[in-house]
Amino acid sequence: MKIKTAEFVISNSEVARCPNSSLPEYAFIGRSNVGKSSLINMITSRKSLAKTSGRPGKTQLINHFLINGDWHLVDLPGYGYARVSKSIKKTFQKFITAYFEQREQMICAFVLIDSRHEPQPIDMxxxxxxxxxxxxxxIIFTKADKLKPNALDRNVENYKAKMLETWTExxxxxxxSSENGLGQEEVLNYIDNINSQFQRN
Incomplete structure (x- = not known):
């Protein structure tokens, strides 16, 4: 899939105010500071579609972007550490769970995991x-360029082993990697294949 257009649609904290559309949606979410905004910009081949920041917890709303006119990319607030108040964290949790449990257009969630770290309880x-x-x-493992190939492979295998302790597959x-574009084609092809099935149905 080639990204021809990527347009901001709306930001809000209420599922009821999300776009009134039947287009498929793909939500990107992860622990704060996992590199989500950089990944979204890499995936869409845009430098500043999603706002990047050195301060964890920058994304604080449900952000919809229309991609190629036929699907929505949804940028959700990070979970875990963020320099915001406890009351705002509770608000995050409330509208994130509401989005996942109520938004029928949501086809797949991409959970971002920092490939440099061992499996974290909050992600699990x-x-x-x-x-x-x-x-x-x-699962999208981010920041692969920060590790040597052997270390990257080892960390991914460790994560798989941890997942299989409780998951059947x-x-x-x-x-x-947002730095060198690794994985862009694979993620977009995955979305493209699902979109093709969605359109046939």
Missing amino acids: EFMQYLGEHGIPFC MPEYFVT
Whole structure:
């Protein structure tokens, strides 16, 4: 898939105010500071579609972007550490869960994982939540360029082993780097294949 157009649509904190559209949506979410905004910009071949920041927790709303006129990319607030108040964190959690549980257009969630770190409880808990609610998701390992190939392979294998302690099979996963574009084609082809099935149905 080639990204021809990528347009901002709306930001809000209420699922009811999300676009009134039947287009398929793909949500990107991860722990704060996982490199989500940089990844979205890399995936869409845009330098500043999603706002990047050195301060974790910058994304604080549900952000919809219309891609190629036929699907929505949804940028969700990060979970975990963020320099915001406890009350705002509760608000994040409330509208994130509302989005996943109520938004029928959401076809797949991409859960971003920092490839440099061991499996984190907060990530495992979030994916467990998705599984328990029957929400389809894939894993995107970010910042692959920060590791040597052997270390990257080892970390991914460790993650797979950890997942298989509680899951019967490993979800689809992608290894990416926002610095060199690694994984862009694979992620876009995955979305393109689902969109083709969606249109046929």
